[in-house]
Amino acid sequence: MIKSKIILILQLLFIQNIFCQTYQRNLFYDGNNRQFVLHIPSNYDPSIAAPLLFNFHGGNGYANQFMATTSDMRNIADTAGFILIYPQALEDPNDGNSTNWLHKSPTNVDDIYFVESIIDSLNNEYLIDNNRIYACGYSLGGEFTYELACRLNSKIAAVAAVARTMGDSQLNTCSPIHPTPVMTILGTADQISLYGGVVFAGITYYVSADDMHSYWTNYNNTNANPNITQIPDINPNDGSSVERKTWSNGDNCVSVEELKINGGGHDWPGTFGNMDIVANNEIWNFVSKYNLNGLIGCSTTSNNQNTNSSNKLNIYPNPFSNNLKLETTFPTHYEIYNRLGKLLKKGNLNAGSNKINLSSLKPDLYILKSEENSMKIIKY
Incomplete structure (x- = not known):
């Protein structure tokens, strides 16, 4: 009887281990006990390198809440086989103790290195495909995603940002080292992260969506003019519509893509706001095509090289x-x-x-x- 109970308990523990794949993790880093939510896909095979996707909450946000109420990508991770991470920001004493990325000066907090330490930590536990590490985020988390594309570019293959353009100083100091695919999902009627940027007293704090896309299309050497397609307006009651703008044929076959939400606000499409697209799906479908070398399977000559045989x-x-x-x-x-x-x-x-x-x-x-x-x- 006792033996049967022990076997039953072990079976229950085994079943729990199979289905409990989302963990609250702690990482002591830079004098702080840092947290992140980690989701291991149900089909994870320790003999096959898995991609990583970071998903960053907005300003004054919490990783668990963001995952539960805004961007739950666990089902996608289980299907596609990638490891999913929701990091938690620290309180910023210079901003009312809001839990924020990119702390206001003066500060010693630089979460670029926190993300790097998470990557290092996970490499010690799991078999990671280090050529396929991606980042996405919402609002301030989207701004931090650009920061990773600019400053941790050697590790980040592709990024996607929702409801945020780049800061002016961020753009002007950006220094990527490889062609970097970028997706944005921006609402033209966003009253928090303005589509046209933020300029006050002659000082630009956030660049416009157009200027930001120009930066990335020029850096990636894509086609100058985007291909524009209208997304079917399957929900006419959401007050917005979507057009997809794609600048393609960049170096290493990378592209820049904008899902422009005409009439959209500070939203995460598919969860709240526009319901014609599902941001979670769009993000993974975009970033997953790339690794650090560009489009997976790209075999064309880089546009940085001379392709005009008639005039070298x-x-x-x-x-x-x-x-x-x-x-x-x-x-x-x-x-x-x-x-x-x-x-x-x-x-x-x-x-x-x-x-x-x-x-x-x-x-x-x-x-x-x-x-x-x-x-x-x-x-x-």
Whole structure:
């Protein structure tokens, strides 16, 4: 009888272990006991490397509540086989003790390294596909997602942000090192994170959606004009409609995509606000196509390389100080754009060797275009 009870208890514990795949985890980091919610997919195979997806709550939010009420992606994780993480932000004493990412100055909190420590910790426990680590987030969590794309770019393959554009200083200091797929889901009537950006007393605090997309499309060297498709308005009572804007054919086959919610507010589509799309599904369908090397299965030549066999263009040195030398087979023209796609300089090139004085440009990354050639150039 006792033996039977022991067997029954062990069976119950085994069943509990199978179905209890969502855990509240603690990680002591930088003098703080940090928390995150961890979900292991039901089909997790310890012999197969699993992708990771971070999902960041909004300002003054809580990971458990965000997962339960706004963005529960556990069913998707179970189907697709990725490990899902909902990190918890610390209270910010400079902002009323709100639980926030990107603490206000002065502060010693930098959650970029908290995320990195989670990755390291999970690598010690599970077999992780480190080429397929993704991030998404809502509102302030979306802003932090951009921060990861800019500052932890060596580990983050693709990102998606809901209800937030980039901060002006964030964009101007962004320094990704690989073509980075970016998805945004933004409401044009959002009164908290304004679609047109935030400018006060002549100072830009948040850039507009257009400027942000220009930055990423220029950095990724995508098509200049997006392909626009209208999403069926299956819920005419939600007060909004959706158009999908896709800038494709970037370096390493990456793309930038915006789901523009016309009339949408500070929402997470599919949960509240617009109901024509499900943000959870859209995010995973987008990011999962990529790894650190770009589109999975991409075999085309990078757009950073010369693909025009009729007119070869070579530039040097790159990075450069003041003068840039260009060698071309035939006479042609050139244009130089900043990160936001603004034309700064243009001119003609003779066949052979040419020298352009760019001393008027500040140190930064620029895009040089000439016919079908498009290259990133860096001034130091």
